Amino acid sequence: MTLRRTLALAALVVASAPGAALGADVRMVALEVPVERSSGAEGALPARPAPLAFDMVGLHWRGPGEVSFRTARDPGVWSAWKPARPEGEDLPDSASGEGGATAGWKLGNPYWTGRARWIQYRLAGRVTRLRAFFLTAAAAAAPPPAARAATATARPARPAIVRRAQWNADESIVRDAPSYAERLRLAVVHHTAGTNSYTKAQSAGIVRGIQRYHVVANGLDDIGYNFLVDRYGQIFEGRAGGTDRNVIGAHAKGFNTGSVGVAVLGTYGSTTVSSAGRAAVERLLAWRLDVAHVDPVSALTAISYGNERYEAGTAVRLRAISGHRDTGYTTCPGTKLYGQLGAIARTAATIGLPKLYAPKASGGLGGPVRFTARLSGSRPWLVTVRDGSGATVAEGGGSGTAVDWTWDSSSAPLDRYTYVISSGAEVRPARGVVPGPPPLAVTNVRVSPSVLTPNGDGVSERTRVSFTVTARATVGVSVRAAGSPVRTLLARKERPPGRFSVTWDGTAGGAPVAEGRYAVRITAARGSETRTVSRALVVDRSLGWLTLSREALSPNGDRRGKAIAFGFELTRSADVRVRVYRGDRRVATLVRAGLPAGMHAGTWNGLLDGDAVADGVYTLRVHATTSLGTRSLDRRFAVDTLRPVVRIRSARLVGGGTRVRIALSEAARVRVWYGTGDWRDGSMVTVDRPAGRSRVWRRAAAGIVRVVARDAAGNRSRAALADVAAG
Secondary structure, eight states, X not given: OOHHHHHHGGGEEEEOOSSGGGTTTOEEEEEEEOOOTTTTOOEEOOOEEEEEEEEEEEEEEESSSXXXXXXXXXXXXXXXXXXXXXXXXXXXXXXXXXXXXGTXXXXXXXXXXXXXXXXXXXXXXXXXXXXXXXXXXXXXXXXXXXXXXXXXXXXXXOOOOBOTTTTTOOGGGOOXXXXXXXXXXXXXXXXXXXXSOOOGGGHHHXXXXXXXXXXIITOOSSOSOSEEEOTTSOEEEOSSSXXXXXXXXXXXXXXXXXXXXXXXXXXXXXXXXXXXXXXXXXXXXXXHHHHTTOOTTOEEEEEOOOOSSSOTTOEEEEEXXXXXXXXXXXXXXXXXXXXXXXXXXXXXHHTTOSOXXXXXXXXXXXXXXXXXXXXXXXXXXXXXXEOTTSOEEEEEEEEEEEEEEEEEOTTOOSOOOEEEEEOSXXXXXXXXXXXXXXXXXXXXXXXXXXXXXXXXXSSSXXXXXXXXXXXXXXXXXXXXXXXXXXXXXEEEEEEOSEEEEEXXXXXXXXXXXXXXXXXXXXXXXXXXXXXXXXXXXXXXOSEEEEXXXXXXXXXXXXXXXXXXXXXXXXXXXXXXXXXXEETTEEEEEEXXXXXXXXXXXXXXXXXXXXXXXXXXXXXXXXXXXXXXXXXXXXXXXXXXXXXXXXXXXXXXXXXXXXXXXXXXXXXXXXXXEEESSSGGGXXXXXEEEOSEEEEEEESSOOSEEEEEEEOTTOOBOOOEEEEOBOO
């Protein structure tokens, strides 16, 4: 492409609307820069003159590569190479739709170069298109803003701020009205790109250039930052919408909502911010965070709206005064300025004390509403609640650093209520709207069990219906069959919000209901709102009274405990399966047949293919399937083939009787024989004892004792003998 053709592309000139009040002194020219698209050439492109003398430049490009540049007032006297995109995430949140016209382009920052005429580009990696935006603005100092003096009702005072009209913001290029966050939670500190060598009179022109580049080149709705601060301590109002309102900017992609973006003009990687600039940032943040009742030295958890570092939904721990690098892949606000943020936050926290932090109203109208906050020092405090007419309806107060008071609004009529948390004239009061009643809903509904088997065997004789109603309402619960009411479980009555629980035993009018399918219906009504929730419930007495003849089985061939008998009752014919499980693994199927109504029984000997199953805990499970579904009953038992071990620890004559101390390997039934010369010529006692150490005492003098233990499976221990010692 020839130089003549290149300069011809300067026809992409964006001029502001006429009139100095609209920033007409800002001129921007867009220029398409030729690159070798076919080869994706790397390295420096030929130096070339810009289409106009410029003070600021920004670059856009396509492709995965990166671009840097250098500038010169005269050929041969070049600046250092500068990255075109040092702060790549000075952008709106992706879901906002702002800046969508530049999708697919990498957007460089507006870089203040000072007066220059020549530029050279250097490519790293593949760059398929390159576009440069050159800006120039006349140096004209903004009129000095009038500082707002501190008052008795708002501290710290609003610092002197150069308003948009004073720095000649071009309102004609603003694309859309501002958007607002519900609350402000943190500040994100930035530096802009470019040299720190600018005069106080040039600062307003730099701000105008940033606005034009952000809006016209990058497609933002307005300048991306909420405030800008120069090295002379001047504070400029950034994005329109109100300096004390929670305007959503386009400065920290993924974290714009609920943050205020403060940019310091210049670059602070190796240069320390000036004392005037730092003091201005401290005053600004002390005031702005106090308006939002945010403690400058606090921390919070923010949820990302999505960027290259933190995908949407990621919880990120941030400081109330964070640097841009905390929210994304960037070095912003420069190493030097970033290192000062902790001290800046501590200073901001001391400006304008006392302060009130983190006011919150939780709960909702129609129930308890809790008001909490924190004071920077111990002070008296007061919470005042007013109705829509402004009349005070409730007040509560106390003293200390913690504000905590609850208003019982259960009897308050529906209205819009506001609250004020105050602590004297020196503290900025917190104002808000009392949360309205939550939407009426019936939630967390549970019917357990969902199958009722009220047959007297102690299994599923009652069902419990539990649920939550979110707001005060008229609540009722009933059981219905085929749409008709069967029994009322909770009479319809106005009730407060909360958790409810009722039970049903399967009766109506004092008599058992018929087997079949039913529904539990829960209704809640408030004014014109009605919520109804139904849950299915089955009443089925088909299967019941499952019994086992013993707790343990011992298939070890000693003829004791060699089988376990089971029994169950059917009230109607059913397809029945009786199985044995160990854990989730099926071991044996004992019954698989259609059976009539009545009592049924069977046995199992604990053998599979002639071999005893392994010792352990087993479950006998009966499934009975009818037209109402499949019902199950379980009973657990043990298979135990090991004989218990009993040991006599001592046998003594004590208190006119014989005391025997024993040790058992497992719980067992113990028989103790007491004899004078031979154990067979005496008497016997039988007792149940747990595993471990225990004792048996009998009012009889004995000379010898014999002990035998038998466990629940019928396994018999070896006998233990001992002579009785004199006490």
